[in-house]
Amino acid sequence: MTDKTAKLIFWGGTLSSLILFLILTVDTHRQVGALTHADKLSAQVLDGKRAFQKYNCNDCHTILGFGGYYSPDLTRVYSRRGPDYIRNVLQHPEVAFANSFRKMPQQHISETEIGNLVAFFEWVNNIETNDWPPQDSKKYRAANRLSSAAGVSRGAALFQENRCFDCHKLEGVGGDTGPALDQAGQRHDEETIKRIISQPQSVNPQATMPSHEDMSASDVSAIAEFLAKQKGEGR
Numbered sequence: 001m002t003d004k005t006a007k008l009i010f011w012g013g014t015l016s017s018l019i020l021f022l023i024l025t026v027d028t029h030r031q032v033g034a035l036t037h038a039d040k041l042s043a044q045v046l047d048g049k050r051a052f053q054k055y056n057c058n059d060c061h062t063i064l065g066f067g068g069y070y071s072p073d074l075t076r077v078y079s080r081r082g083p084d085y086i087r088n089v090l091q092h093p094e095v096a097f098a099n100s101f102r103k104m105p106q107q108h109i110s111e112t113e114i115g116n117l118v119a120f121f122e123w124v125n126n127i128e129t130n131d132w133p134p135q136d137s138k139k140y141r142a143a144n145r146l147s148s149a150a151g152v153s154r155g156a157a158l159f160q161e162n163r164c165f166d167c168h169k170l171e172g173v174g175g176d177t178g179p180a181l182d183q184a185g186q187r188h189d190e191e192t193i194k195r196i197i198s199q200p201q202s203v204n205p206q207a208t209m210p211s212h213e214d215m216s217a218s219d220v221s222a223i224a225e226f227l228a229k230q231k232g233e234g235r
């Protein structure tokens with residue numbers, strides 16, 4: 001390669017990336033108003049943002065990825081936890097997290113400020129972020145609900161851990177590659193479900209679902225037992 005071609009490639013590559021970057025930046029900025037629902041930025045939301053700054057909440061918390069990584073991201077906290085939970089945390093963090101290894105300080109935030117912060121979180125929650133942060137994606141939120149609900153079966157937790165949600169819906173949440181499994185227990189008995197999980201082609205030679213031959217027999221049984229109980233209405 002001559003010097004001239006190398007320079008040409010360098011400048012060509014740099015300039016075209018720069019132009020693309022600028023176009024995308026301008027495009028994003030034009031959409032900020034709509035994506036954030038700027039029309040819903042009430043005075044209370046703004047006061048909430050001011051309280052968020054006043055108490056340095058983002059020393060420990062992130063919103064949209066900005067802030068400290070010590071404690072949970074708050075972008076979707078409103079839908080993850082709901083207003084009452086947030087209020088309780090802000091009134092009594094020392095009680096709410098008494099059993100946690102991490103601590104949130106009691107800053108004696110006034111009731112008005114707490115109301116403003118909740119309004120702020122509700123507004124932030126509605127920013128359209130293309131499913132960011134991923135742990136709060138609707139798909140995984142339902143999965144988390146399943147595994148953290150009190151008394152949840154081991155099968156339900158394993159269903160989540162093995163990423164069955166990537167392709168299957170339960171209660172309207174999950175992927176569309178495979179059929180919804182709300183009625184799995186009506187369509188198949190437990191033994192058949194076990195076979196579908198470990199070796200789908202043994203039940204349906206045309207099956208495209210990946211086999212799970214490496215999964216332990218006890219894990220397969222636990223998931224099958226959980227699915228055999230799913231006899232409800234699909235959504």
Ligand code: HEC
Binds near residue numbers: 055060071074
């Ligand atoms: C010194 C660090 C620190 C500061 C400052 C702080 N927090 Fe926290 N916060 C935490 C920790 C740690 C947790 C999580 C405790 C746990 O679950 O173990 C938490 C949890 C929360 C939760 C619950 C999150 C969830 O998903 O359950 C909310 C809401 C919250 N904080 C809001 C705030 C607000 C609003 C402020 C500012 C007024 C603030 N925090 C300031 C450390 C902090």
Ligand code: HEC
Binds near residue numbers: 166167207223
């Ligand atoms: C990559 C996508 C994919 C993943 C991951 C996946 N499946 Fe499937 N599953 C399918 C497809 C597609 C079908 C429909 C039959 C076929 O073509 O295999 C299916 C069918 C099923 C059926 C039968 C449903 C019916 O009513 O006929 C069950 C039960 C099932 N899967 C359970 C599971 C479990 C449990 C897991 C997690 C361990 C899982 N699947 C993971 C794609 C997937």
